[in-house]
Amino acid sequence: MAGEHALPNALRRRGLMFVLSSPSGAGKTTISRMLLAADPEIKLSVSVTTRPMRPGERHGVDYHFVDDAEFDRMVEDDDFYEWAHVFGHRYGTPKGHIRAALKEGQDFLFDIDWQGTQQLIQKDKQDVVPVFILPPSIDELRRRLEARAQDSEAVIQARMDRARAEISHWDAYDYVVINDSVDLCFARVREILHAERIKRRRQTGIIDFVRELMGQSAVTTVAGPA
Numbered sequence: 524m525a526g527e528h529a530l531p532n533a534l535r536r537r538g539l540m541f542v543l544s545s546p547s548g549a550g551k552t553t554i555s556r557m558l559l560a561a562d563p564e565i566k567l568s569v570s571v572t573t574r575p576m577r578p579g580e581r582h583g584v585d586y587h588f589v590d591d592a593e594f595d596r597m598v599e600d601d602d603f604y605e606w607a608h609v610f611g612h613r614y615g616t617p618k619g620h621i622r623a624a625l626k627e628g629q630d631f632l633f634d635i636d637w638q639g640t641q642q643l644i645q646k647d648k649q650d651v652v653p654v655f656i657l658p659p660s661i662d663e664l665r666r667r668l669e670a671r672a673q674d675s676e677a678v679i680q681a682r683m684d685r686a687r688a689e690i691s692h693w694d695a696y697d698y699v700v701i702n703d704s705v706d707l708c709f710a711r712v713r714e715i716l717h718a719e720r721i722k723r724r725r726q727t728g729i730i731d732f733v734r735e736l737m738g739q740s741a742v743t744t745v746a747g748p749a
C-alpha cells in the first residue's frame with residue numbers, strides 16, 4: 524500500500540526544547556522525572572552546577588557537579604548555551620550536540636530558571652516551548668520545601684523569599700500549569716508536549732506526505748469515472 528512507505532516520512536519532525544520552570548518547590552523536578560520515565564522521545568539536558576550534590580542526586584544524571592574553577596573554565600571556553608546565578612550558585616546548560624540532535628528529531632527537557640529560559644528564547648525561539656509551573660498556594664509551597672527535607676531552614680526561607688520574584692516572570696511563558704494534583708499537572712504537561720510536537724512547522728516530513736496525497740488525488744481525478 525502507498526501509505527505504508529509514506530508513514531515514516533510523514534512522522535519525521537524537528538525536535539523541541541521543552542522548558543519547565545517554577546519557583547523552587549513547586550514540583551518541576553517531580554514532573555520532569557515523570558516525563559522522562561514515561562516518554563522515550565525526550566531526554567534531559569543535564570545542567571552544570573556549582574551547588575553541592577543533594578542526597579539521592581547522581582553526578583551526570585541530575586547535574587554535572589563542578590567546582591568554581593571548572594565552571595570559570597567552561598565560561599571562558601564558551602561551553603555554555605546559557606548560564607545564570609541562582610541561590611548563590613551558578614547553573615549552566617552545556618552546548619553539547621543540542622542543535623544537531625534537534626534537527627534529527629530529538630526532544631530535550633530543560634529544568635532551568637527564567638533567566639536561562641529568556642536566553643534560550645533569544646537564541647532559538649522557534650524550538651523553545653516554555654512552560655511555567657505554579658504551586659496551588661504559598662503555604663503549600665513552604666510545606667513542600669519542608670517535606671522535601673533537603674534544605675536547612677535558612678535555605679528554605681531564602682527559597683520562599685525568592686518565590687514571589689520568580690512567580691513574577693510567569694507571563695514570559697507560553698504555558699502556565701498549576702501543580703495541585705501531581706497526576707493532573709503531569710497530564711497537562713504531556714498534552715502540551717504532544718500538541719507542540721505536531722505543530723506544522725515541526726513536522727518536517729509532512730510536506731512530502733501532503734505532496735504525495737495531492738498526487739494521489741490528481742491521479743484519482745484523472746483516472747476516475749466521469
Ligand SMILES: Nc1nc2c(ncn2[C@@H]2O[C@H](COP(=O)(O)OP(=O)(O)O)[C@@H](O)[C@H]2O)c(=O)[nH]1
Nearest residue numbers: 547548570607609614615616634635636638639
Ligand atoms: N539558567 C539556568 N537555571 C538552571 C539550570 N539548571 C537548573 N537551574 C535552575 O536553578 C534553580 C535551582 O535549582 P536546584 O538547585 O536544582 O533547586 P530546585 O529549585 O529545588 O530545583 C531552579 O530554578 C532550576 O530550574 C541551568 O542550566 N540554567
Ligand SMILES: Nc1ncnc2c1ncn2[C@@H]1O[C@H](COP(=O)(O)OP(=O)(O)O)[C@@H](O)[C@H]1O
Nearest residue numbers: 547548549550551552553667671702703704705
Ligand atoms: N502535586 C504535588 N503534591 C504534593 N507534593 C508534591 C507535588 N509535586 C511535588 N511535590 C513534592 O514537593 C517537593 C518539591 O518538589 P520538587 O519536584 O523537588 O520541586 P522543584 O523541583 O520545583 O524544586 C517534593 O518533596 C515533591 O515530592
